[in-house]
Amino acid sequence: MNELITYEDLKLTENNIFRLKILLPTFGILLYLFSLIFKFAKYPLTPFLYISLFYLLFIILTHYLFNKIKEEKVIFFLLSISLIEIIIATFVIYYTGGITSYFFVSYFLIIFNISAFRFPNYPYLISAISYVSYLILILGQYYKIIPYVNCLTSEVYNINYSIFYQRGFFVGLFLLIFSLYANKVIKDLNNERKILKLLREGSLLLTSYIGDRENFLKSIAKIAKEIVLADSSSIIEYRDGKYKFVAWENFDDNVIKDIEEKMNLTKPVNLENIREKKSVMKVDDVYKLSYWIKIENVRSYIGSPIIYKDEVIAILNVDSKKPNNFSESDVTNIEILSKIVSTITEKDHLFNEINELNRRLEDISVKDYLTSLFNRRKLEEILKYQINIFLRKKINFQLIMIDIDNFKMINDNLGHLEGDQLLIKVGKILEKNIRKVDYLFRYGGDEFIIILPDFPPNDVEIVMNRINSQFKEEFNNFSKNYKINLSYGYLSFEDFYIDITNKNPENSYDDDFLFFNVLKYVDNLLYISKKLKHID
Known part of the structure; x- marks a missing residue:
């Protein structure tokens, strides 16, 4: 299964989409019944009823099988069903009026369902298969190979170039636009889920490093760089009125030493602001700020405070080579990470205090109270x-x-x-x-x-x-x-x-x-x- 989506998530999405899908053929059946009762249709809707019943049975059957299939085969099953369903939906749409058919909504639902799988580019595949099937039907009608009867009007007519172009163009345009949108949604969902996964796994990793300061700090810098796809990252500690780098990713040691010397000659405005306001700071282009210590390959920046006992003890920084590279979502994610780190830092300090207390108790138990020698x-x-x-x-x-x-x-x-x-x-x-x-x-x-x-x-x-x-x-x-x-x-x-x-x-x-x-x-x-x- 795709690591970016859990089986529970997929099952929930499929059940929700099933409720929406089932409305389409149900509406078709009700439309047929109302046409019989109130005689409002100009033409008989019997073919329309058959299509609606077939589509309804197909949806119910596939949903039943979905709930019976083994977890490891769910993705393959859903992809296979989606491919079959898109072809069926294309035939239904074609024989119920094309783009004017209310069954056209099924395109939305099928592509939306595919989006739930979180596989990029699958909306393009589904749309391409549908469009090719649609073109084959139109060409078949044009060359009089495939007969055409509109199930809503029982109208039989031959297709010309103008109709061919209109029907093919608008259906293709719609599928292209919607697949582009669906693919963007997938990428955004995947990115957000990946970030959440990094934050979750990062929290567990950082917790495991409680008491191991060096690995704890290195891991923070690495996670920060990954969650916003930054080019570099660092942690700057504030102690006794001075700033000092304690961890960094993708910076040369000599560069760090040089920056540190400059920082302590003139207080860095960005770090001072973050420390005083205790809030995150984003800079779209550091070259536009006169006070900024210029560093090669650093153009955009996010800095977020790490707080312990209501005091800023360090600042988490991420940098990019490109100006305007960080979004507000990136700012939020770095802020979340720094808050996680602040919480774990409290636990780390508590852990160290407990260790020190245990060490003293150990000393008391094994050392002579008067001479401090072993007892x-x-x-x-x-x-x-x-x-x-x-x-x-x-x-x-x-x-x-x-x-x-x-x-x-x-x-x-x-x-x-x-x-x-x-x-x-x-x-x-x-x-x-x-x-x-x-x-x-x-x-x-x-x-x-x-x-x-x-x-x-x-x-x-x-x-x-x-x-x-x-x-x-x-x-x-x-x-x-x-x-x-x-x-x-x-x-x-x-x-x-x-x-x-x-x-x-x-x-x-x-x-x-x-x-x-x-x-x-x-x-x-x-x-x-x-x-x-x-x-x-």
């Missing part, structure tokens, strides 16, 4: 991930647990606020001395954990010596007065894994078991380290 919940996720990486790819990692010696003395003597500041500063020292690929966690209280993926075991001491050195430098006074320092225990997961699986081979691939025990092991190593320093 125990995130530790479980990352540590299990590293364990599974090791199990699949044998990529080793180092695990360090760090504790602040005598931290309780700081809280007891200086207060918890001072203790909190100490924890924050320790977190920053640790963060400075690890790589971006490493992970740092506040495990609880004054304990921290570091995971070093794919890190040499022998280099752990180098890292800890650097951390200890910075710690002593930062907290020299605290170290003297309260004997605070850092204690730590660390292990290579590979060594731990060999040891634990030798003892528990059935748990070799149990990440919960490995997670629990690796923390237990490293905690024990930290405990040993503190004991060696005689610290509880």
